[in-house]
Amino acid sequence: xxxxxxxxxxxxxxxxxxxxxxxxxxxxxxxxxxxxxxxxxxxxxxxxxxxxxxxxxxxxxxxxxxxxxxxxxxxxxxxxxxxxxxxxxxxxxxxxxxxxxxxxxxxxxxxxxxxxxxxxxxxxxxxxxxxxxxxxxxxxxxxxxxxxxxxxxxxxxxxxxxxxxxxxxxxxxxxxxxxxxxxxxxxxxxxxxxxxxxxxxxxxxxxxxxxxxxxxxxxxxxxxxxxxxxxxxxxxxxxxxxxxxxxxxxxxxxxxxxxxxxxxxxxxxxxxxxxxxxxxxxxxxxxxxxxxxxx
Amino acid sequence: xxxxxxxxxxxxxxxxxxxxxxxxxxxxxxxxxxxxxxxxxxxxxxxxxxxxxxxxxxxxxxxxxxxxxxxxxxxxxxxxxxxxxxxxxxxxxxxxxxxxxxxxxxxxxxxxxxxxxxxxxxxxxxxxxxxxxxxxxxxxxxxxxxxxxxxxxxxxxxxxxxxxxxxxxxxxxxxxxxxxxxxxxxxxxxxxxxxxxxxxxxxxxxxxxxxxxxxxxxxxxxxxxxxxxxxxxxxxxxxxxxxxxxxxxxxxxxxxxxxxxxxxxxxxxxxxxxxxxxxxxxxxxxxxxxxxxxxxxxxxxxxxxxxxxxxxxxxxxxxxxxxxxxxxxxxxxxxxxxxxxxxxxxxxxxxx
Numbered sequence: 303x304x305x306x307x308x309x310x311x312x313x314x315x316x317x318x319x320x321x322x323x324x325x326x327x328x329x330x331x332x333x334x335x336x337x338x339x340x341x342x343x344x345x346x347x348x349x350x351x352x353x354x355x356x357x358x359x360x361x362x363x364x365x366x367x368x369x370x371x372x373x374x375x376x377x378x379x380x381x382x383x384x385x386x387x388x389x390x391x392x393x394x395x396x397x398x399x400x401x402x403x404x405x406x407x408x409x410x411x412x413x414x415x416x417x418x419x420x421x422x423x424x425x426x427x428x429x430x431x432x433x434x435x436x437x438x439x440x441x442x443x444x445x446x447x448x449x450x451x452x453x454x455x456x457x458x459x460x461x462x463x464x465x466x467x468x469x470x471x472x473x474x475x476x477x478x479x480x481x482x483x484x485x486x487x488x489x490x491x492x493x494x495x496x497x498x499x500x501x502x503x504x505x506x507x508x509x510x511x512x513x514x515x516x517x518x519x520x521x522x523x524x525x526x527x528x529x530x531x532x533x534x535x536x537x538x539x540x541x542x543x544x545x546x547x548x549x550x551x552x553x554x555x556x557x558x559x560x561x562x563x564x565x566x567x568x569x570x571x572x573x574x575x576x577x578x579x580x581x582x583x584x585x586x587x588x589x590x591x592x593x594x595x596x597x
Numbered sequence: 598x599x600x601x602x603x604x605x606x607x608x609x610x611x612x613x614x615x616x617x618x619x620x621x622x623x624x625x626x627x628x629x630x631x632x633x634x635x636x637x638x639x640x641x642x643x644x645x646x647x648x649x650x651x652x653x654x655x656x657x658x659x660x661x662x663x664x665x666x667x668x669x670x671x672x673x674x675x676x677x678x679x680x681x682x683x684x685x686x687x688x689x690x691x692x693x694x695x696x697x698x699x700x701x702x703x704x705x706x707x708x709x710x711x712x713x714x715x716x717x718x719x720x721x722x723x724x725x726x727x728x729x730x731x732x733x734x735x736x737x738x739x740x741x742x743x744x745x746x747x748x749x750x751x752x753x754x755x756x757x758x759x760x761x762x763x764x765x766x767x768x769x770x771x772x773x774x775x776x777x778x779x780x781x782x783x784x785x786x787x788x789x790x791x792x793x794x795x796x797x798x799x800x801x802x803x804x805x806x807x808x809x810x811x812x813x814x815x816x817x818x819x820x821x822x823x824x825x826x827x828x829x830x831x832x833x834x835x836x837x838x839x840x841x842x843x844x845x846x847x848x849x850x851x852x853x854x855x856x857x858x859x860x861x862x863x864x865x866x867x868x869x870x871x872x873x874x875x876x877x878x879x880x881x882x883x884x885x886x887x888x889x890x891x892x893x894x895x896x897x898x899x900x901x902x903x904x905x906x907x908x909x910x911x912x913x914x915x916x917x918x919x920x921x922x923x924x925x926x927x928x929x930x931x932x933x934x935x936x937x938x939x940x941x942x943x944x945x946x947x948x949x
Contacts, residue, residue, distance in 0.1 A: 337725050388925050394725045395671055395869075399862045400924050402673075403917040406855065410913030417906050532729050571740040578718065578733040585722040585729070597810045 307438045309558040310551065315444040315509075317550020318451035322506045323527025324534060324542035325458065326499040331536045332475040333495045334390060336397040339528055342521025343405030344500060348374045349507035349516045350412045353421050363426075371504060378500030382493045390492075409518050420517040428512045447509045454505055455543060458498075467494055475537075522570075526553075529573050533580060535590025545588060549573050616790060637775050645771040646843075647887055652778035653840035655879035658867070659789045660832025661860050662875040666868075667793055668825035669805040670719065671727045675833055675860040677735030680852030682708040682834025683841030684742060687758045688749055697761035701781075701838050708834025709827040711738075716826030720819055723808065735857055739849050755848030758841045774843055781839060785832060790872050792828065801825055805870075855913075862920045868932025877931040889915050 323341045330338040351373045355366040381404070389397045422428050430442040462468040474481040474491045482488050503524075507516075510523050530549050534541030557569030586592050607613040617623050637645055657679050664670050686704035689695045695703075711734070718730040742750045750756055761768045761777065768774045792798050800821045803811035812818045841847045859882065867878025893911040900907055923930065 337728070339728075385921060385925065392924075392928060395665065395669075395861070395865065396924050396928060398671065398673075398725060398728065399858070399865060400921055402858045403862060403920045406858070406913045407917035407921075410910040410917065413910035414906050414914065418909070529729075532726070568740070568744070571736050571744075574733040574736040575740075577729050578715075578737065581718040581722045581726065581730045581733075582720070585718070585726045595809055597807065597813065 304438050305558065308440065309554045311438075311440050311444055311448075313551035313554030314547060315447040315451075315550070316554065317547040318448055318455075318543075319506050319509055319523060319546075320526050320530045320550055321543045321546025322451055322454060322502050323524055324530035324546050325455070325539065326502045326506075327528055327531035328534075328536060328539060328542045329471075329495055330499050331531070333471055334386070334492050336386060336389065336401065337394070337536070338401050338499070339398055340401040340405045340408075340524070341503060341527040342524030343408030344378075344503045345507050345510070345524045345527075346412050346518060346520050347377060347408045348500065348504040349511045349520055350416055350421075351377075352504060352507055353423065353511065353516050354416075356424060357421070371501060374500040374504045375497045378496035378498075379493050381500075382496040386496075387489065387492065405521065405524070409521065413518060418518060420515040422515050423508070423512050427508065428515070430512070441513075443509065443512050447513075450505065450509070454502070458502075459539070461498075467491075471495065526573060529577055531587075533577060533587055535587030537591050538587070538589035541587055541589030549576070552576060614794075633779055634776070637772055642771050645775050647883060649771065649775050649778050649843055650840070651879050651883045652775075652782040653836045653843065654883055655782055655836075655876060656785050656839065657833045657836030657860065658864065658875040658879045659785055659872065660829040660836070661864050662867075662869075662872060662878075663789065663792070663801070663832070664825055664829035665861060665864050666870040666874060667798065667801040667805060668822060670716075670822060670825055670829075671725065671861070672731040672829070673728055673854075673857050673861055674715070674731035674733070674735035674738075676852045676854070676856035677738040678708045678712060678830040678833035679837035679840070679856075680742075680847070680849065681711050681738055681830075682837035683758070683847050683852075684750060684756070685834065686838035687756050687841055687847060690759045691756060692749060696763075697759070697842065698763055701835060704838035705831040705834040708837065709831040712826040712830025712833075713823055716823045719822040719826070732854070732857075735852075735854055738852075742849050753848055753850075755846055758845050758847060760845070761842055778839055778843075781835070785835065786872065786876070789832070789875075793872065797821065797824060802870075859916060862916070865928070866920060866923045866930055868930025868935075871932045871936075873935060874930055874932035877935070881931065885915065885919065886912065 323345065326341055326344070327338045330336060348370070352366070352370040355361045355369045355373070356363070359366075361369060385400065385404070386397065389400055427443075430446070432439045432441050433445070434440075462472055470481070470486045470491050471494065473484065473486060474488055478488055481491070506523065506527075507520070510520055514520065526549060530546045531542055533549065534543070534545030552572055553569050556572045560568055580587075584590075605619055607618075612618065617626055637648065640648075657675065660678075661672065661675050664672050664675075682704040685707035686697070686700040689700040689703060690697060715730050715734040719727070722730060743752050761774075766773075768777050793801070800811070800816045803814070803816055804818050804821055804825075808818050837852075844851070863878040863882040864875070866881060867876070868874030889912045893908045896911065897907040927933065
C-alpha cells in the first residue's frame with residue numbers, strides 16, 4: 303500500500319509537469335494553429351538558462367529566477383518573430399518539421415555552450431529531503447511540484463478569464479480574421495502566446511531539473527508533453543491536465559509494477575502504446591474538437 | 598503535363614508514356630550509367646562508402662516520398678521502419694542462415710507489414726494527428742527489439758549482419774557493395790517512378806490534394822492510404838537492410854528518432870511530390886553530413902578547449918539551420934529549382 307501511495311504521488315507530480323508542458327503545446331496550437339513539437343528543446347534551453355543565472359553567474363535566488371524568466375521570454379518572442387510567423391498558413395508539415403528542428407537546434411546549442419555533462423541545481427532546490435507522512439516516504443520536491451504546478455495552472459486560467467490580453471488570446475483562438483477585424487493585434491497575441499509558453503516550460507524546467515539533473519535528456523519530458531497534449535486534445539486545457547495526470551500515473555504505476563514482467567523499457571514505451579490505440583478510438587484526443595470537413 | 602523541348606511532338610502513345618523521351622535524354626542517361634559504373638573503380642574507400650550510404654538512404658527516401666510527397670501521410674517514424682527492415686534481414690540471416698537475396702525482399706515485406714499495422718490507424722486519423730501512430734511506431738520498434746524479442750535480437754548488444762553472398766560471390770569490399778547498392782537503387786527508382794504514374798499513384802495524389810474529394814470520386818481512400826504505407830515502408834525496409842549489411846553490425850542506437858525527423862525534413866528540402874526530390878534529398882543530406890563531419894574537428898581546433906562539444910553538436914545545429922532556412926525561403930525544395938532550370942533549358946533561346 304505504501305508503495306502504491308508513493309507511486310501515486312510521484313505519478314501526480316510527473317503528470318502535472320507533463321500537463322504544464324502540454325499546456326505550452328495547447329495554447330500555441332489554439333492561437334497559431336501550429337503544432338509545437340519543440341517543447342523538448344524549449345525545456346532544455348529554459349533549464350540551462352535557469353541554471354546559468356543561478357550557478358554560473360551567482361545571482362541571488364529571486365533575481366536569478368526573474369532574470370531567467372526574462373531571458374526565456376526573449377527567446378520565445380524571437381522564436382516567433384524570426385521563424386514561426388513565416389510558417390503560419392503553410393502546409394501542416396512545414397511547422398511540424400520546423401518546430402522539431404528547433405528542438406534539435408537548442409539541443410545542439412546547449413551542447414555547444416555547456417557541454418554534455420549533467421548539471422545540478424543548487425541544494426535548496428535539488429537537494430530537498432524526503433519527508434515521511436504516516437510511514438510513506440515522499441520527496442519534498444514532489445510536494446512542491448504539485449503545489450506550484452497547480453498554482454500555475456490556476457494562474458493561467460485566471461489570466462485567460464480576467465485579463466484583457468487573455469481575452470484577446472481567446473478571441474484569436476476562436477477565429478483569427480474576426481480577431482483582426484476587432485482591432486486585436488494578432489501578431490502581438492502570437493508573440494504573447496510564445497512568451498507564456500516559454501514561461502510554462504521554465505517552471506517545468508526548474509522541477510524536472512531538480513528531480514533529474516539538467517542535461518540534454520530533459521527533452522524526454524517535452525516529448526511526453528506533446529503526447530499528453532495530443533491525448534487530451536489539442537484545443538483543450540482541461541484535457542491537457544487530465545491527460546497529463548493519466549500519463550504520469552500510467553507511467554509511474556506501469557514502471558512500478560510491470561517493469562519486472564514486461565522489461566525495463568515499458569515505462570518509457572507505455573505512453574506510446576496507449577497513444578497508438580488511442581488513435582483508433584479517438585484520434586482527436588479525449589476533449590479535442592472533431593472537425594467537420596467540407597470539400 | 599510537363600513541357601517538352603521545342604520541336605518535340607508525341608505522335609504515338611508509347612512516346613507519350615516514355616520516361617526518357619528524347620535522344621538527348623537517352624544519351625545523358627547512358628552517360629550517367631557509364632559514369633556511375635566506372636567512376637567507383639578510380640575512387641578511394643571514403644567516397645565509395647559515402648556513395649553506398651547515399652544509395653541506401655535514397656531507397657528509404659523513395660519510401661518517404663511516396664508517403665509524404667505523394668499521399669501526404671505525415672510520418673515521423675521512418676527510421677524505425679528502416680531499422681525494422683535491417684533487423685528482419687539480419688535476424689533471418691543470423692538465425693536461419695538464409696541467403697541475403699532472399700532475406701532482402703523479406704525484410705522489405707516485413708517492414709511493409711509493420712507499416713500496414715501502423716497504417717490501419719489512418720482509418721480514423723489524418724493530417725497532423727498522423728504524428729501520433731508513426732512516432733509511436735518508432736518507440737514500439739525500440740521496445741520490440743530491446744525487450745520483447747531480446748532472446749533473438751540480443752537487445753542493446755546489437756546483432757551482426759552477415760556479408761551478402763550470391764552464387765559464391767561475396768560482396769565483401771566497398772567496391773562490390775557499391776555496385777550492388779547502385780543496381781538495387783536504380784531498380785527501386787524505376788519501380789517507384791513508374792508506380793506514381795499508375796492508377797495507384799494517381800489515387801495517392803488525389804488523396805494528397807483533398808482526401809474527402811477523392812473519397813467522393815470513388816477512390817477507396819483507406820485502401821490507398823494503407824497501400825501507400827505498405828509501399829513506403831517496403832522501400833524503408835529494403836534501404837535499411839542494405840545499410841545494415843554494409844555496416845555489418847546494428848543495434849537500435851543506429852536508428853534514433855532524430856533520423857526519423859531528418860527523413861521527413863530532408864524530404865521537404867529535396868522537394869515534395871517528385872522522385873527527383875528524393876534523389877536530391879538523399880544526396881544533399883549525406884553530403885551535408887559528411888561536410889559537417891569534415892569541418893567540425895577543424896572548428897573544434899580553432900575554438901578549442903570545449904572537449905569535443907563542437908563535433909557532437911555541429912550536425913544538429915547545421916541540419917536544423919539548413920532545414921529551417923529551406924522551409925522559410927524555398928519550401929518547395931531543390932526539386933523545384935531543378936524544374937525551373939530544366940524549363941529554362943528547354944526554352945533556351947527564348948525566356949518564356
